[in-house]
Amino acid sequence: MPTIEFRNVSKSYGKIKAVINLNITIKDGEYISLLGPSGCGKTTTLRLLSGLIQPTEGEILWDGRPIQNLTPDERDIGYVFQQFAIFPNMNLWENVAYPLEVKGLPEEEIEETVEKYLELVGLVDRAHLFPHDVGAADLQRVGIARVLAKGAKVLLLDEPFGALDFKIREKFQDELRGIVKRLNLTAIHVTHDQSEGMAISDRIGVMKKGRMIQLASPMELLFRPSQIFSAHFIGESNFIEGVVYKKLDDSIVVEVIGGFKITCSSNVRSFLVGDRVVVGFRKTFSRIVEGDGENAIRGEVVTDRYLGEKRRILVNLQYGMRIELIVLPHIRRFSRGEEITISLDPSVLLVYNYPREGLDEALEVT
Amino acid sequence: MTSLELRNISATSKTGAKLRNISLKVEEGDYIVLLGPTGSGPTEVLQVIAGLLKVDSGEILLNGREITDLPPEDRNVSMVFEQFNLFPHMSVLDNLLYSARVRREDIAQKEKVAEEIISMVRLDGREDAISRELSGGMQQRVGVARAVVASSEILLLDQPYRALDAKIRAELRMEVRNIVKGLNLSCVHSTHETEEAMLVADKVAIFKDGHLEQFGTPEEIFDNPATAFVASFLAESNNWDVREMGEKVRISEQVALDYDRENYSGDYSKVIIRQHAIDLFFDEDPPEGWSSYEGTITKIRLLGESIRITVRVGDVDFIVRELINPNLRTVDRLEGQRVVLGFPVEEVRLY
Numbered sequence: 001m002p003t004i005e006f007r008n009v010s011k012s013y014g015k016i017k018a019v020i021n022l023n024i025t026i027k028d029g030e031y032i033s034l035l036g037p038s039g040c041g042k043t044t045t046l047r048l049l050s051g052l053i054q055p056t057e058g059e060i061l062w063d064g065r066p067i068q069n070l071t072p073d074e075r076d077i078g079y080v081f082q083q084f085a086i087f088p089n090m091n092l093w094e095n096v097a098y099p100l101e102v103k104g105l106p107e108e109e110i111e112e113t114v115e116k117y118l119e120l121v122g123l124v125d126r127a128h129l130f131p132h133d134v135g136a137a138d139l140q141r142v143g144i145a146r147v148l149a150k151g152a153k154v155l156l157l158d159e160p161f162g163a164l165d166f167k168i169r170e171k172f173q174d175e176l177r178g179i180v181k182r183l184n185l186t187a188i189h190v191t192h193d194q195s196e197g198m199a200i201s202d203r204i205g206v207m208k209k210g211r212m213i214q215l216a217s218p219m220e221l222l223f224r225p226s227q228i229f230s231a232h233f234i235g236e237s238n239f240i241e242g243v244v245y246k247k248l249d250d251s252i253v254v255e256v257i258g259g260f261k262i263t264c265s266s267n268v269r270s271f272l273v274g275d276r277v278v279v280g281f282r283k284t285f286s287r288i289v290e291g292d293g294e295n296a297i298r299g300e301v302v303t304d305r306y307l308g309e310k311r312r313i314l315v316n317l318q319y320g321m322r323i324e325l326i327v328l329p330h331i332r333r334f335s336r337g338e339e340i341t342i343s344l345d346p347s348v349l350l351v352y353n354y355p356r357e358g359l360d361e362a363l364e365v366t
Numbered sequence: 367m368t369s370l371e372l373r374n375i376s377a378t379s380k381t382g383a384k385l386r387n388i389s390l391k392v393e394e395g396d397y398i399v400l401l402g403p404t405g406s407g408p409t410e411v412l413q414v415i416a417g418l419l420k421v422d423s424g425e426i427l428l429n430g431r432e433i434t435d436l437p438p439e440d441r442n443v444s445m446v447f448e449q450f451n452l453f454p455h456m457s458v459l460d461n462l463l464y465s466a467r468v469r470r471e472d473i474a475q476k477e478k479v480a481e482e483i484i485s486m487v488r489l490d491g492r493e494d495a496i497s498r499e500l501s502g503g504m505q506q507r508v509g510v511a512r513a514v515v516a517s518s519e520i521l522l523l524d525q526p527y528r529a530l531d532a533k534i535r536a537e538l539r540m541e542v543r544n545i546v547k548g549l550n551l552s553c554v555h556s557t558h559e560t561e562e563a564m565l566v567a568d569k570v571a572i573f574k575d576g577h578l579e580q581f582g583t584p585e586e587i588f589d590n591p592a593t594a595f596v597a598s599f600l601a602e603s604n605n606w607d608v609r610e611m612g613e614k615v616r617i618s619e620q621v622a623l624d625y626d627r628e629n630y631s632g633d634y635s636k637v638i639i640r641q642h643a644i645d646l647f648f649d650e651d652p653p654e655g656w657s658s659y660e661g662t663i664t665k666i667r668l669l670g671e672s673i674r675i676t677v678r679v680g681d682v683d684f685i686v687r688e689l690i691n692p693n694l695r696t697v698d699r700l701e702g703q704r705v706v707l708g709f710p711v712e713e714v715r716l717y
């Protein structure tokens with residue numbers, strides 16, 4: 001439905017900056033998730049869009065039109081929270097019908113609309129039941145049916161599965177995405193659960209300390225994260241400091257801590273010899289080899305923990321730098337202090353400029 | 367030396383969760399994790415040890431001393447909860463010294479211990495910070511430090527990382543284990559998270575409906591799960607009913623699996639193959655001796671560090687879980703493709 005644009009939007013509460021200079025466009029019919037540590041600005045972004053709060057700076061546009069002057073009720077928005085705002089004294093049908101009755105719609109239209117949306121969420125046969133007779137997932141289904149019946153074109157979902165059991169959650173994610181796509185709605189979904197974001201979204205916005213760090217598809221965030229914080233926050237990665245030692249046609253050689261020279265070939269054209277960089281790689285992307293190995297780094301094993309379907313091996317490089325490898329369980333076990341050689345495929349290494357604020361701060365989650 | 371022993375403990379919590387005849391030994395310096403779904407027993411066992419839940423029958427021994435009927439304050443155990451339970455208005459140091467003050471212990475000596483522990487939990491320079499102003503991860507480290515300063519005979523951690531962001535949780539869990547191990551403390555930790563349990567535990571106790579299903583090292587329980595519940599709780603699994611046993615075990619009209627007939631003779635009702643044990647083969651053949659089946663990829667689900675792939679073989683869905691790796695860079699385009707899946711015969715587990 002509408003295309004939503006945030007233009008230089010900031011929101012401050014006194015000295016606290018909750019959202020800083022947000023510039024994103026959410027396309028018509030797109031399902032977006034916002035992910036990030038607690039307090040990163042995800043929920044504030046939803047509230048700004050809903051009209052519950054106003055930006056301190058910048059503007060929000062719907063199909064190119066500013067919406068600052070519209071009240072929450074005038075914004076075709078449905079807000080769904082973790083806690084179900086369900087009336088306990090009304091049955092499921094009445095819960096969905098209530099806002100339509102308040103609007104004063106004709107009875108026939110109410111009947112038709114309620115039936116349509118209860119059917120959509122699979123509750124039409126149980127419409128006569130009361131909230132205490134059904135489970136948490138069904139209560140959330142009622143909440144969704146109600147906002148849709150009210151005519152919402154944009155769904156704002158704030159941890160909508162937070163109160164649901166893990167197993168039900170997954171089924172519900174598929175169901176919700178299906179509804180959004182079928183009705184061609186636009187959805188913005190706040191979650192702290194990465195796999196939920198990955199499963200449900202067309203794109204994921206990774207936020208940190210009020211800023212949008214990267215807005216990209218789940219595959220892009222997993223395999224080609226353009227920002228160091230998204231590489232860290234989504235999935236699990238290692239980061240090693242280094243300096244660009246040599247520039248080749250399609251690759252660069254980085255001398256990393258410990259003096260190892262590592263060739264990196266993905267998105268490295270802009271780097272120059274002497275640049276201070278950080279080389280990142282997914283913990284599952286490394287290969288343990290015997291002998292010197294190609295494109296390899298070496299270290300000493302600190303711990304090798306067996307987790308059944310995988311193992312986590314913690315390795316000391318030099319100068320207190322540690323990396324962790326996630327490997328399949330059948331690879332031979334290592335003892336503490338044993339030397340380990342790790343071979344890295346140049347095409348999967350991610351190279352970032354050394355962050356101005358320092359590496360620790362750039363990766364900090366709280 | 368045995369630090370803690372539970373002998374035939376039965377108890378009923380206020381929420382109705384029951385413990386049924388639990389016996390468990392914690393050796394000195396052991397890090398034990400109690401693992402199970404909500405209400406299955408782990409938290410209730412900790413409450414029983416701490417004296418917060420009265421037992422219906424059985425005995426609890428702490429370093430050889432029976433404590434079954436002692437009130438919580440006389441047990442010398444420390445419990446760290448999911449909600450950090452610090453005094454929010456007090457400084458880190460005051461939180462650490464609180465129990466010593468209440469017990470009128472030698473504060474100067476305790477202060478020295480507290481300073482050492484503060485350094486171990488990486489809170490140097492934060493001694494005077496007010497607790498409520500610390501991040502969740504820091505507050506939980508203070509919680510652990512407080513339990514250590516109180517010189518408890520055993521440390522109890524009740525879902526200590528549940529309230530924290532996933533990233534902080536991942537950082538903190540090994541850190542706390544290292545602190546506990548460094549001090550040679552005995553520790554009992556409850557969680558619903560399998561990976562957390564496997565990562566930090568010397569031994570894991572798995573609970574179901576108040577029963578202790580299996581107790582052993584992570585390797586023992588993962589490699590030789592005693593029950594179908596343990597097998598599928600420890601790893602996401604394909605779980606089917608046995609339709610018919612013979613040369614093969616039939617799981618549907620169209621699909622029958624080879625199984626290790628020497629190992630399994632008799633009647634079985636469940637077949638389990640763990641998702642991670644199945645591999646997909648696009649251009650090559652499975653290794654010799656593996657069972658293999660051809661199917662169509664019907665669904666891909668990205669999970670972060672792993673990817674779940676559903677393959678339809680005949681009238682059965684096989685779920686396969688792969689750690690993300692560079693070969694999966696185009697996995698999102700695989701839906702609808704034909705593929706061969708394979709697994710070693712010993713991965714077909716019967717219960």
